[in-house]
Amino acid sequence: MDIVTAQEMYEWDRVTIEDVGIDGAILMDSAGRAVADDMASHIEKRDKIVVLIGAGNNGGDGFVIARTLLNRGYDVEAWQVVPDEKIKGDAAKHRSLFLASGYELHSCKEVGEVKPSLEKADVIIDAMLGIGVRGGLREPIADIVQEANAQKARRMSVDLPTGVPADETDEQITAFHADKTTIVAAPKMSAFLEKTSSYYGKWNVVEIGLPSPKLPDPRRQVWTEADVKRTLPRRDRNAHKGSHGKGLIVGGSTVMPGSVAMSARASLRSGAGLITIATVESAIPSIAPFIQEATFVGLGEKEGFACRPAPSSLSDYDGIAFGMGIGRQEPTRSLLSEILQEADTPLLIDADGLYELPLDLMQKREAPTILTPHPGEFAQLTGKSISDVLARPFSLSRTFAQAYGVHLVLKGPSTIITSPDGEQRVDVSGNAGLAKGGSGDVLSGMLVAMIMQHDSMMDALANGCVLHGKTAERLTSDDHSMIDLLASDVVEGLPITFRAFS
Ligand SMILES: NC(=O)C1=CN([C@@H]2O[C@H](COP(=O)(O)OP(=O)(O)OC[C@H]3O[C@@H](n4cnc5c(N)ncnc54)[C@H](O)[C@@H]3O)[C@@H](O)[C@H]2O)[C@@H](O)CC1
Numbered sequence: 231m232d233i234v235t236a237q238e239m240y241e242w243d244r245v246t247i248e249d250v251g252i253d254g255a256i257l258m259d260s261a262g263r264a265v266a267d268d269m270a271s272h273i274e275k276r277d278k279i280v281v282l283i284g285a286g287n288n289g290g291d292g293f294v295i296a297r298t299l300l301n302r303g304y305d306v307e308a309w310q311v312v313p314d315e316k317i318k319g320d321a322a323k324h325r326s327l328f329l330a331s332g333y334e335l336h337s338c339k340e341v342g343e344v345k346p347s348l349e350k351a352d353v354i355i356d357a358m359l360g361i362g363v364r365g366g367l368r369e370p371i372a373d374i375v376q377e378a379n380a381q382k383a384r385r386m387s388v389d390l391p392t393g394v395p396a397d398e399t400d401e402q403i404t405a406f407h408a409d410k411t412t413i414v415a416a417p418k419m420s421a422f423l424e425k426t427s428s429y430y431g432k433w434n435v436v437e438i439g440l441p442s443p444k445l446p447d448p449r450r451q452v453w454t455e456a457d458v459k460r461t462l463p464r465r466d467r468n469a470h471k472g473s474h475g476k477g478l479i480v481g482g483s484t485v486m487p488g489s490v491a492m493s494a495r496a497s498l499r500s501g502a503g504l505i506t507i508a509t510v511e512s513a514i515p516s517i518a519p520f521i522q523e524a525t526f527v528g529l530g531e532k533e534g535f536a537c538r539p540a541p542s543s544l545s546d547y548d549g550i551a552f553g554m555g556i557g558r559q560e561p562t563r564s565l566l567s568e569i570l571q572e573a574d575t576p577l578l579i580d581a582d583g584l585y586e587l588p589l590d591l592m593q594k595r596e597a598p599t600i601l602t603p604h605p606g607e608f609a610q611l612t613g614k615s616i617s618d619v620l621a622r623p624f625s626l627s628r629t630f631a632q633a634y635g636v637h638l639v640l641k642g643p644s645t646i647i648t649s650p651d652g653e654q655r656v657d658v659s660g661n662a663g664l665a666k667g668g669s670g671d672v673l674s675g676m677l678v679a680m681i682m683q684h685d686s687m688m689d690a691l692a693n694g695c696v697l698h699g700k701t702a703e704r705l706t707s708d709d710h711s712m713i714d715l716l717a718s719d720v721v722e723g724l725p726i727t728f729r730a731f732s
């Protein structure tokens with residue numbers, strides 16, 4: 231499922247109307263009817279419905295939705311919240327069709343006129359503004375949004391909640407707070423951003439008749455369960471342990487020994503053939519009982535933290551993960567520098583490994599490098615603030631991944647995975663149960679296993695993220711709650727996930 235910016239959506243409209251030749255008013259009819267069909271499955275004939283209609287094409291969709299619902303016998307009041315002369319083009323045509331069909335159109339210049347209807351409504355449909363919003367909301371829309379937000383009615387938005395821009399934004403917004411949004415054709419970027427996603431409520435996308443093969447590819451998509459099922463490699467019956475990769479997990483310290491055990495278990499549970507843990511020598515006896523299937527390499531240590539030299543024969547491994555529980559001390563920095571220069575296999579760097587990462591050495595590597603920061607770690611890597619990262623995760627990820635030639639997995643409620651050439655995939659699985667120590671260690675282990683089994687790095691990373699999140703979702707809907715779920719529970723929950731997906 232593609233994710234678009236406003237500009238990309240306008241280009242899709244242009245291609246459809248100008249290049250392919252689908253009439254704009256027909257497209258608006260298809261869009262409005264598709265949204266009405268979707269909304270109708272969430273409303274009852276006895277519900278009092280108010281449709282709020284603005285000046286642009288979002289309002290045009292609103293006229294079609296109101297007419298369609300009235301045709302079907304729903305109890306609808308249509309309210310135009312802008313002066314007649316503002317309504318132009320296809321929207322004006324659908325306004326005329328609405329009136330010519332014999333339906334009553336109310337209009338208001340200020341909120342007081344529509345307020346009594348909002349107070350009586352069971353459902354408020356917001357077709358005031360879509361992707362064309364610019365700057366803060368003007369009156370009377372600003373007041374109407376506030377009044378609608380104060381009602382107990384169910385709020386439903388068309389395409390996106392009025393006041394929410396389609397794209398990344400630094401600005402504070404006032405917006406319609408939808409319980410449900412029916413998105414036209416493709417989700418907009420703002421559905422995945424911390425500041426704006428909550429205004430959407432639950433959302434889904436309706437198809438409106440755009441000609442898919444002709445639409446420019448935004449190279450940004452939601453990675454769905456169906457995508458995982460389609461791309462997850464099948465296990466060959468003749469496979470042996472070497473067929474699925476030999477992974478190296480470098481991490482841990484005397485104060486944080488458990489993280490590497492968790493990564494290694496997650497990796498093996500995700501199909502890695504063999505896993506070696508490289509950690510401080512003195513921690514091995516305490517880790518080994520928790521992970522009988524792994525082999526160990528002892529690293530030299532200074533005051534409990536790992537130091538050089540790097541494990542020998544790095545090229546024997548098909549994938550390496552570095553950083554979980556390793557600490558931020560100087561000796562571990564030198565160890566990472568050595569690995570960055572010597573490892574000619576995919577290298578994933580997580581957690582403490584990301585701290586003061588030598589970007590110059592990383593940039594010189596020829597084999598793939600994968601970074602898995604959360605927003606705080608990414609802020610430190612880019613020199614931005616965490617609020618900058620949360621406001622512009624798509625553009626900052628793309629700029630960074632392209633500049634340094636890395637794969638970036640920016641973790642969060644919507645995890646954004648970016649390739650060195652700027653392709654992006656978004657994983658929306660998972661829940662607050664994953665906001666715990668150890669979740670990142672599990673994900674890193676899973677990703678190494680995925681990298682070793684997939685031909686495509688983007689498939690590997692996106693599949694690993696979705697399988698991780700889906701496991702948490704399943705566990706919290708069955709035996710666990712988001713409060714008690716532990717990272718180790720996620721590891722033990724992997725078998726059912728893999729059975730469901732493969
Ligand atoms: N051809 C069609 O029927 C299609 C319709 N779509 C719908 O059309 C929408 C985009 O249409 P438009 O480009 O007309 O944009 P909008 O419908 O978002 O409206 C733009 C209008 O709102 C006014 N406006 C902008 N900022 C404002 C503010 N801060 N306060 C008050 N008024 C403001 C502008 O004066 C302009 O008239 C989409 O969101 C979608 O709902 C398209 O997505 C798909 C195809």
Ligand SMILES: [K+]
Pocket residue numbers: 288356357358359360387388389390391392
């Ligand atoms: K809207």
